[in-house]
Amino acid sequence: MTSWNPGAERLYGYAAEEMVGRPIGVIIPPERAGDEQRILRQILQDEYVAHYETERVRKDGTRVEVSLAVSPIRSASGDLIGLSVVAREITELRRAARRLAESESRFAAIFQESPLGIALVGDDFKFLRANRAFCEMLGYAEDELRILGFPDITHPDDLGENVELTEKLFAGAIPSYRMEKRYLTKDGRVVWGDLTATLIRGLDGGTQYGVGMIANVTERKITEERLRDTEERFRRAMLSFASVQNPNDLLQAIADAARELVDCEYAALAVHGPAGHRFQSFAHSGVDAATVERIGRLPEGKGILGAVLVEGRALRLADLREHPASAGVPPHHPPMHSFLGVPLAGTHGIVGDIFLTNKRGAQGFSAHDEALILALAPQAAIAIENARRFERERDLVSRMRRLTDVGLALGDELRSEAIVQKFADLAREVTGAQYAYMGMLDEEQRSLSVFAHSGMDEGTVRLMQPPVLCGLARAIAISGRPVRLADLREHPAAVGFPEHHPQMAPLLGMPLALKGRVIGVLLVTNPPGAPEFTPEDETVATALASQAAVAIENARTYEREREWVQGLRDLNQAKTDFVSTVSHELRTPVGAIAGLASLLASRRRDLSEEEGDEFVRRIALQAERLANLVEDLLDLSRLEAGQENPQLQAVRLSEAAAQALEAAPPPAERLVERAVPDHLVARADPRRLQQILVNLLTNAYRHGGRRIRIEGMATAEGPVLSVVDDGEGVAEALVPHLFQKFTPGAPAAGRKGMGLGLAIARAVVETLGGRIWHEPGQPTGARFNVLLRGAAETGGEVSPAARTTGRIAG
Amino acid sequence: MTATILVVDDEPDFLFLLRMTFEQEGHRVIEAPHGLAALACVRDSRPDLVITDLMMPVMSGQELIRRLRADESVAGIPIIVASANPNGTVGADALVRKPVRPKELIRLASALLERSRNSEPHRDGGD
Numbered sequence: 001m002t003s004w005n006p007g008a009e010r011l012y013g014y015a016a017e018e019m020v021g022r023p024i025g026v027i028i029p030p031e032r033a034g035d036e037q038r039i040l041r042q043i044l045q046d047e048y049v050a051h052y053e054t055e056r057v058r059k060d061g062t063r064v065e066v067s068l069a070v071s072p073i074r075s076a077s078g079d080l081i082g083l084s085v086v087a088r089e090i091t092e093l094r095r096a097a098r099r100l101a102e103s104e105s106r107f108a109a110i111f112q113e114s115p116l117g118i119a120l121v122g123d124d125f126k127f128l129r130a131n132r133a134f135c136e137m138l139g140y141a142e143d144e145l146r147i148l149g150f151p152d153i154t155h156p157d158d159l160g161e162n163v164e165l166t167e168k169l170f171a172g173a174i175p176s177y178r179m180e181k182r183y184l185t186k187d188g189r190v191v192w193g194d195l196t197a198t199l200i201r202g203l204d205g206g207t208q209y210g211v212g213m214i215a216n217v218t219e220r221k222i223t224e225e226r227l228r229d230t231e232e233r234f235r236r237a238m239l240s241f242a243s244v245q246n247p248n249d250l251l252q253a254i255a256d257a258a259r260e261l262v263d264c265e266y267a268a269l270a271v272h273g274p275a276g277h278r279f280q281s282f283a284h285s286g287v288d289a290a291t292v293e294r295i296g297r298l299p300e301g302k303g304i305l306g307a308v309l310v311e312g313r314a315l316r317l318a319d320l321r322e323h324p325a326s327a328g329v330p331p332h333h334p335p336m337h338s339f340l341g342v343p344l345a346g347t348h349g350i351v352g353d354i355f356l357t358n359k360r361g362a363q364g365f366s367a368h369d370e371a372l373i374l375a376l377a378p379q380a381a382i383a384i385e386n387a388r389r390f391e392r393e394r395d396l397v398s399r400m401r402r403l404t405d406v407g408l409a410l411g412d413e414l415r416s417e418a419i420v421q422k423f424a425d426l427a428r429e430v431t432g433a434q435y436a437y438m439g440m441l442d443e444e445q446r447s448l449s450v451f452a453h454s455g456m457d458e459g460t461v462r463l464m465q466p467p468v469l470c471g472l473a474r475a476i477a478i479s480g481r482p483v484r485l486a487d488l489r490e491h492p493a494a495v496g497f498p499e500h501h502p503q504m505a506p507l508l509g510m511p512l513a514l515k516g517r518v519i520g521v522l523l524v525t526n527p528p529g530a531p532e533f534t535p536e537d538e539t540v541a542t543a544l545a546s547q548a549a550v551a552i553e554n555a556r557t558y559e560r561e562r563e564w565v566q567g568l569r570d571l572n573q574a575k576t577d578f579v580s581t582v583s584h585e586l587r588t589p590v591g592a593i594a595g596l597a598s599l600l601a602s603r604r605r606d607l608s609e610e611e612g613d614e615f616v617r618r619i620a621l622q623a624e625r626l627a628n629l630v631e632d633l634l635d636l637s638r639l640e641a642g643q644e645n646p647q648l649q650a651v652r653l654s655e656a657a658a659q660a661l662e663a664a665p666p667p668a669e670r671l672v673e674r675a676v677p678d679h680l681v682a683r684a685d686p687r688r689l690q691q692i693l694v695n696l697l698t699n700a701y702r703h704g705g706r707r708i709r710i711e712g713m714a715t716a717e718g719p720v721l722s723v724v725d726d727g728e729g730v731a732e733a734l735v736p737h738l739f740q741k742f743t744p745g746a747p748a749a750g751r752k753g754m755g756l757g758l759a760i761a762r763a764v765v766e767t768l769g770g771r772i773w774h775e776p777g778q779p780t781g782a783r784f785n786v787l788l789r790g791a792a793e794t795g796g797e798v799s800p801a802a803r804t805t806g807r808i809a810g
Numbered sequence: 811m812t813a814t815i816l817v818v819d820d821e822p823d824f825l826f827l828l829r830m831t832f833e834q835e836g837h838r839v840i841e842a843p844h845g846l847a848a849l850a851c852v853r854d855s856r857p858d859l860v861i862t863d864l865m866m867p868v869m870s871g872q873e874l875i876r877r878l879r880a881d882e883s884v885a886g887i888p889i890i891v892a893s894a895n896p897n898g899t900v901g902a903d904a905l906v907r908k909p910v911r912p913k914e915l916i917r918l919a920s921a922l923l924e925r926s927r928n929s930e931p932h933r934d935g936g937d
Contacts, residue, residue, distance in 0.1 A: 580894075580895055583894055583895070585894075587894045587908045587909050588821055588824065588894065588908065588909075589823075590909050591824070591827075591908045591909020591910060592821070592823040592824055592827055592909070594909050595824075595827040595831070595909065595910065595911075595912055596823070596826075596827055596830075598911075598912060599827065599830050599831060599834075599912060603830075603834060606834070614826075615830075618823050618826060621823070622823055
């Protein structure tokens with residue numbers, strides 16, 4: 001070594017003074033010992049070694065890769081005297097190259113082994129490369145693909161978009177794109193790929209490649225497709241019954257929809273009854289009419305169906321016959337195996353159940369089927385609830401309309417009894433009840449004045465006692481609130497049914513109120529076992545009750561006014577008649593007295609003594625008659641004013657009859673018989689009793705025939721005295737007025753008379769606590785009966801009837 | 811001039827009173843207690859004047875008047891109604907309210923008898 005420059009010092013770590021004079025071998029690794037001879041040979045041959053790559057050893061022993069440029073050093077004479085070696089370190093370059101190689105192989109591996117499909121496409125859309133995943137996805141070998149363009153393996157429906165995007169990519173308009181597209185496999189199947197394409201430029205800057213990364217999303221797509229299909233079927237199923245309003249049609253539509261939704265052979269839909277333990281209605285789908293006919297009755301909610309009903313949750317079975325609750329398949333029913341039952345829970349609880357059997361093309365119903373039906377169930381339940389509500393409301397409207405129509409028609413009716421009956425009938429009609437009863441309270445609101453039954457046969461009504469205000473009716477009248485009961489017999493206010501009364505359970509009770517005052521009660525009932533009345537029934541009944549209250553009160557007011565007016569009119573007429581009668585009756589004796597007295601005065605001297613006595617006798621008689629009349633009028637007035645205090649004592653009636661006959665002896669050609677048993681004793685005022693008998697006798701003398709009888713008999717109520725005649729009897733038109741004061745005898749026949757006799761007799765009988773009444777005589781004539789208060793017949797003191805002056809009444 | 815007067819009333823004292831009154835005037839008096847008896851008396855005795863009450867048993871005064879007026883042979887006999895309430899009576903020649911004043915009745919009876927006698931040949935009076 002003759003020269004060692006600073007570059008060599010840096011490269012090898014030796015200083016110049018260390019190396020100059022030392023052999024080159026110091027820096028040559030042992031395995032490369034031949035290098036020197038090889039380079040020398042080449043120099044000798046070619047004069048120059050431009051690039052010789054080898055390894056050298058540094059001072060610190062590390063290796064360094066170098067590229068050597070060697071040129072000969074010759075003397076002036078041209079002799080080779082040395083070599084000039086320029087060493088350039090090449091270690092980093094080597095490493096980079098090695099890394100590149102490694103990277104390339106790694107990339108190739110990734111490309112090849114990636115689970116994603118990767119493909120390189122030239123700007124002619126032909127495949128340049130395709131990895132294994134892509135090849136496997138399409139069923140082609142890479143070599144086969146290289147002769148194809150991507151349009152050849154793209155579904156025609158996606159091709160247009162794919163080409164357009166790729167053209168934009170190559171044109172540099174977009175840096176990348178992504179699309180889901182369908183590929184066609186070698187064997188013609190369709191597979192879905194999620195493609196992401198980017199553009200790569202070559203190192204030369206001109207060549208462009210499209211790189212596509214394709215994920216196989218066929219599975220996902222199939223799932224999505226199935227989901228869409230399910231959604232579509234579900235939507236169709238819901239739509240199929242969404243607009244059905246008729247409840248029966250609705251049940252059928254839901255059963256059909258459920259069957260189609262899960263694709264099974266048979267479907268049924270049951271709606272629960274009000275108590276929730278039975279089926280009220282049942283619709284089925286998939287069983288033909290002839291089979292239905294053969295099966296006969298519809299299920300009621302037992303067996304396996306009952307299990308769903310009772311448990312209230314979904315039940316899914318591969319074979320329904322193996323369930324413990326199963327009662328087997330009903331006779332004539334087609335065989336059933338797989339089963340799915342789902343309760344229909346609506347806004348207001350479970351309204352019914354859906355039952356499905358015999359899933360098609362599978363062992364049984366899947367969890368997916370169950371989920372579908374569970375999703376359908378609330379919709380179906382709400383639809384059923386809505387249909388029911390719609391039905392109820394439509395029914396309510398029609399019932400209200402009926403109520404209005406009939407109510408308007410009743411506006412013309414003014415008799416309260418007829419109105420009560422008609423409203424009772426109407427209540428029964430609009431609530432669909434078997435029985436209705438309406439009772440009106442009297443003024444004191446304690447008992448029933450007018451009442452009407454509807455729906456009960458007349459025989460039963462007659463057998464029953466007239467209803468008194470008690471039990472529930474009373475409770476409603478007092479509370480003034482409506483009552484709706486499933487069974488009225490369990491209500492604390494119930495007092496049980498009267499004899500002959502039919503059994504009843506559901507009840508709707510309404511007060512009939514006017515301005516806050518209860519004026520009556522409406523009861524609507526059904527026999528035991530009938531369903532409870534609904535809130536709609538209550539609404540209708542409430543409307544009816546208020547309408548009835550107004551109508552009945554109007555009629556009652558009208559009746560009261562009419563009665564009042566009639567009473568005033570009668571009173572007025574009676575007074576006019578009285579004045580007329582009294583004036584006649586008073587004028588007759590007054591006229592006679594005046595006439596006789598005047599005649600007597602003017603003719604006194606012409607008259608014999610006997611004739612004069614006759615005048616005086618007649619004047620005296622008329623004067624007495626006048627006095628008696630005035631006395632009677634005053635007597636009646638006193639009696640009516642209640643100022644009479646009878647002196648009650650035991651009176652033997654046979655004696656009273658005898659004394660009355662003495663006081664009012666029969667006129668000529670009249671015969672009076674007495675038939676009053678001695679043991680009859682009444683508690684009476686003897687003077688008053690005689691007045692009664694005298695009046696009746698006088699009456700009989702006036703109007704009766706020849707024979708008159710006084711009879712006495714004992715009755716359960718007390719002793720009865722009767723005066724019986726065989727005359728013409730009382731004209732029928734007169735009978736109702738017989739005991740009224742101021743009634744003149746029989747105006748039609750032209751009879752006169754004050755008519756005070758019987759009126760006084762009645763007034764007196766009443767002060768004695770008895771009763772007087774008329775019966776037609778047998779075969780003719782009249783019978784006047786007087787019921788008196790009885791007195792215990794004792795052996796002791798029985799006063800004889802007091803003697804009074806016999807007076808002949810009017 | 812003596813006339814035959816039929817008095818119809820169910821009140822014996824009234825009959826007595828009228829009999830006394832008209833006998834004093836020199837007339838003959840026939841009595842009947844009601845309309846039906848009066849009809850028989852009219853046929854038997856052909857009275858010149860009838861004085862009747864209205865309210866009577868068996869046959870009323872109004873019915874008596876109706877029958878008398880309906881019978882051609884007796885329709886011309888003058889009739890006086892003597893009643894407590896004679897208003898509204900149909901077919902009578904005169905109405906007298908009870909109690910009657912004898913003198914007034916005598917004057918009325920005389921006037922009617924006079925008128926009746928004057929129209930005797932025609933036999934159509936009475937209205």
